Amino acid sequence: MRREIAFDTETTGLDPRNGDRLVEIGGVELINHVPTGRTYHVYLNPERDMPIEAFNVHGLSEEFLADKPKFAEVAQEFLEFVDDATLVIHNAAFDMGFINMELGRLGLGPFPAEQVLDTLAIARRKHPGSPASLDALCSRYGIDNSRRTKHGALLDSEILAEVYIELIGGKQAGLALSVEDEADYSGSESRRARVPARPRPRPLPPLLGEAEIEAHRAFVAGMGEAALWRRYDAD
Numbered sequence: 001m002r003r004e005i006a007f008d009t010e011t012t013g014l015d016p017r018n019g020d021r022l023v024e025i026g027g028v029e030l031i032n033h034v035p036t037g038r039t040y041h042v043y044l045n046p047e048r049d050m051p052i053e054a055f056n057v058h059g060l061s062e063e064f065l066a067d068k069p070k071f072a073e074v075a076q077e078f079l080e081f082v083d084d085a086t087l088v089i090h091n092a093a094f095d096m097g098f099i100n101m102e103l104g105r106l107g108l109g110p111f112p113a114e115q116v117l118d119t120l121a122i123a124r125r126k127h128p129g130s131p132a133s134l135d136a137l138c139s140r141y142g143i144d145n146s147r148r149t150k151h152g153a154l155l156d157s158e159i160l161a162e163v164y165i166e167l168i169g170g171k172q173a174g175l176a177l178s179v180e181d182e183a184d185y186s187g188s189e190s191r192r193a194r195v196p197a198r199p200r201p202r203p204l205p206p207l208l209g210e211a212e213i214e215a216h217r218a219f220v221a222g223m224g225e226a227a228l229w230r231r232y233d234a235d
Helices: 050-059 071-082 092-105 117-127 136-140 153-167 210-221 229-230
Strands: 003-011 022-031 034-043 088-089 116-118
Touching: 003 050, 003 092, 003 153, 022 050, 022 071, 022 092, 022 153, 034 050, 034 071, 071 092, 088 092, 088 153, 092 116, 116 117, 117 153, 136 153
Parallel strands: 003 088, 088 116
Antiparallel strands: 003 022, 022 034
């Protein structure tokens, strides 16, 4: 089973090293590239003011966030939701910078780099020279993002899940019957070992009985020597 989390955050600004904090976390679970319907979503009290530039992006005010939990209060449930899944993130360095900074404040180690997959990097490799923002990729792949009037972590995670599936080859990528059938994506073309079909141990019984076969032959005989069906009568 391949488990991934399409993941996004909203923040008070651009740099956690300068005191910016998380205000929203959203995640959408994928199993073998298929959304399961299981999600994670929380608003967070950043314990600081909300710059107008950030408010204009996501619309989350200080007043709205005042009674929301602090990251320390939800860290354990967040880590339990993610577990060992791969985090699929658009511009991963940004979101993981905030997540790992918050974990560091609690004395917890950062997520390992191998647990994170950056769809921005994938998009730039797959479509070099083309716009690679989430909105641009929605336009390229015909994904409806009309609800995205402002940024929102859960909504953006849902949209990202659709974009990610298209980036790795479309919806059929999630239709494998087992983990062994899944193609691994490492930035190059996906590869899948194809196993040749095995012959049946015994042939299927004929669908027509002898009486039906004889009736058909009599019908064809009545059509004359030029009947096309005569070419297919092995007897």
